[in-house]
Amino acid sequence: MRWRSVAQVNCSVARTLAVIGERWTMLILREAFMGRRRFDEFQHNTGIARNILATRLRALAADGILQRARAAQRRGGIEYRLTKKGLELYPVMVAMLKWGDAWLWRADDERPPLQLMHRCCGAKVMPALVCPHCGDAVTARDMIAVPRRVATRHPGDEVRQGGSGEARH
Amino acid sequence: MRWRSVAQVNCSVARTLAVIGERWTMLILREAFMGRRRFDEFQHNTGIARNILATRLRALAADGILQRARAAQRRGGIEYRLTKKGLELYPVMVAMLKWGDAWLWRADDERPPLQLMHRCCGAKVMPALVCPHCGDAVTARDMIAVPRRVATRHPGDEVRQGGSGEARH
Numbered sequence: 001m002r003w004r005s006v007a008q009v010n011c012s013v014a015r016t017l018a019v020i021g022e023r024w025t026m027l028i029l030r031e032a033f034m035g036r037r038r039f040d041e042f043q044h045n046t047g048i049a050r051n052i053l054a055t056r057l058r059a060l061a062a063d064g065i066l067q068r069a070r071a072a073q074r075r076g077g078i079e080y081r082l083t084k085k086g087l088e089l090y091p092v093m094v095a096m097l098k099w100g101d102a103w104l105w106r107a108d109d110e111r112p113p114l115q116l117m118h119r120c121c122g123a124k125v126m127p128a129l130v131c132p133h134c135g136d137a138v139t140a141r142d143m144i145a146v147p148r149r150v151a152t153r154h155p156g157d158e159v160r161q162g163g164s165g166e167a168r169h
Numbered sequence: 170m171r172w173r174s175v176a177q178v179n180c181s182v183a184r185t186l187a188v189i190g191e192r193w194t195m196l197i198l199r200e201a202f203m204g205r206r207r208f209d210e211f212q213h214n215t216g217i218a219r220n221i222l223a224t225r226l227r228a229l230a231a232d233g234i235l236q237r238a239r240a241a242q243r244r245g246g247i248e249y250r251l252t253k254k255g256l257e258l259y260p261v262m263v264a265m266l267k268w269g270d271a272w273l274w275r276a277d278d279e280r281p282p283l284q285l286m287h288r289c290c291g292a293k294v295m296p297a298l299v300c301p302h303c304g305d306a307v308t309a310r311d312m313i314a315v316p317r318r319v320a321t322r323h324p325g326d327e328v329r330q331g332g333s334g335e336a337r338h
Binding site (some may be wrong): 001003005007008010011012013015016017019020023024026027030034040046047049050059082085087088089090092093094095096097098099100101102103104105110111112113114115116117118119120121123125126127128129130131132133134135136137138140141142143144145146147148149162 | 170172174175179180181182183184185186188189190192193195196199202203208215216217251254256257258259260261262263264265266267268269271272274275279280281282283284285286287288289290292293294295296297298299300301302303304305307308309310311312313314315316317330
């Protein structure tokens with residue numbers, strides 16, 4: 001299979017990767033989530049080559065993740081703002097940030113430069129993944145993927161996450 | 170900046186991308202989270218060329234995300250199992266799945282093939298991102314990134330997520 005075909009695969013993870021899985025794309029979105037909007041800001045803070053940055057911004061606009069608009073201020077330059085679709089990528093960003101914080105800093109390193117704060121309650125915390133039904137914190141071992149079309153569960157329909165079960169997909 | 174330098178950047182998102190940001194890598198991890206362990210299973214379910222798959226599996230083992238081991242059963246073939254470090258990438262996977270489900274299926278499409286079920290309470294739900302302090306659901310607009318080294322907050326230290334604030338990084 002070629003990478004380009006991934007967008008057509010019958011799987012939401014694959015389709016998502018086809019949109020945000022190119023090199024640099026998530027770094028551009030990191031900057032967008034930090035409030036950057038202008039080409040030069042993206043370029044300066046990521047160090048991406050200008051031609052690659054231009055290509056990626058065009059793709060993100062075409063995919064409806066960034067909206068290209070003329071700025072009201074800043075002498076009318078072009079801005080790229082996160083759309084609703086783009087803003088909803090925040091959990092992907094937070095999950096990567098959290099994992100990187102936990103696993104990719106050596107003990108003798110400086111600590112990660114940023115921490116997140118919840119504006120409403122003021123706590124300096126990393127958002128956590130919970131079950132919206134019972135409220136319990138959720139890890140890979142706690143979730144099962146089941147085929148959506150099966151209305152009632154039968155033995156063998158379940159697919160254990162991170163386990164050894166054979167999965168239908 | 171070259172892509173290879175991204176691993177050295179002073180940012181957890183960039184470092185995470187250096188580990189899982191190659192094409193195909195997250196699709197291999199999707200399979201691992203679905204319980205697949207063998208080279209042929211990964212190959213069959215992702216359609217990745219065998220040489221690329223071999224390279225990616227080697228990298229994931231070198232990065233401590235998959236552990237290579239001889240299987241006790243299955244006639245002693247080689248298996249790749251998620252380590253603790255690998256299992257903790259689950260929130261990244263779930264976030265991508267959720268976003269793909271929400272945004273990448275046309276109305277006239279079939280629905281996404283899988284749904285998640287919380288094993289403990291039985292609810293068919295997507296895990297949600299919440300503040301572990303107050304329990305509220307969290308979106309991009311609710312979080313602020315603040316420099317870790319600043320012990321007390323001063324005006325200008327805050328970086329609005331998805332907002333227009335200038336960010337120090």
